[in-house]
Amino acid sequence: MEIGFLKPLYFVVSWVIVNFHSALGLFLGENSHESIKWSLSIISLVIVIRIILIPLFVKQIKSQRALTALQPQMKEIQKKYKDDRQKQSEEMMKLYKEHKTNPLASCLPILAQAPIFFALFTVLNGIARNIPHGPLKGDLLLSAQQAKFFGANLSSTFLSSDTTTQTKFVTVLLIIFMSATTFTTQRQLMVKGMPKMDASNNMMLQQQKIMLYVFPLIFAVSGVNFPVGVLIYWSTTNLWTFGQQFYVIKRNPTPGSPAYEELAKKRALKDKENGVLPEVTEETGTTQIDPEIKQRQQPSKKKKKKK
């Protein structure tokens, strides 16, 4: 599959992979295995893309911080429109817009990755079918054709005719891994990372049920059609998402979320140990993290360093 306007992207993707391949050759020594170099090149490609995308997440975290000041209004909306979820979310979005902040992630960070994903798919298919892309040609193409990831050919798919049992086995393992990472990431976000809505636990349970079979299904249906290299890309990017979210929820939770309250309690305890009187708010019974945070421009650097 070749799409004209994506051609530059094919070049970029193959260029990045080839360069990582030769850089890894220098780094790991001349006798390092080709398979390892090619596999690590794909993983490096993911890391580069995710580093480029980091500013998007920083932006999101910043707007989440600004929510602290909006907490009372948010609670009021939740109370006022308890029985009307549509009105509730309408008012909530209005409030965010008024205050020029919005804690939700939007779809663009995911959609932006789609063309790269597709380009990698094409480049890897090119390897399997001996079609050169950018600098990935000649001897390099031949070398990439032989490359394996735990014994599975990087460029072959579960469904292709010449697939070995080993490739099938690795594909299944990767599908399980991708489902598990996505499941844990979403579960963690819903249980700990989101401001508590008045949605009943019932809904959460139902969501989790859907999650349990939707993720394996999505990954199984697409996974058997994708080359192992694409699955490596996908698994790595999922793992990165999980790690990034884990860090954010632990260190920079969304105000109003259970993780936020946990952190506030932990910090209060620490303050107590240090002999600082904690400031307890009447309404929630939890302790304010730091009054400074309320002013959005001034993240509390002092506290951060403390660990």
Next chain:
Amino acid sequence: MRKILVLIIKLYQNWISPAFAPRCKYHPSCSKYATDAITEYGLKGLGMSVWRLLRCNPWSYGGVDYVLSKNTNQPIKSGVK
């Protein structure tokens, strides 16, 4: 054609989207907006939906944004999602 597109989005809403935590910055969500826009405006609605999806980005503040009805110019507030 409209029905097929709407059906695909409905499938997404019922089976895929519930598995992920909410992430849309707008009300109604982009998928609801898309079904309304496509039902009301057809192909132009598809374009509107793509534009909405692009507007829903990390630099936007989101907000309330309904599809306007062709005849009455009033926001379409149908359905739950």
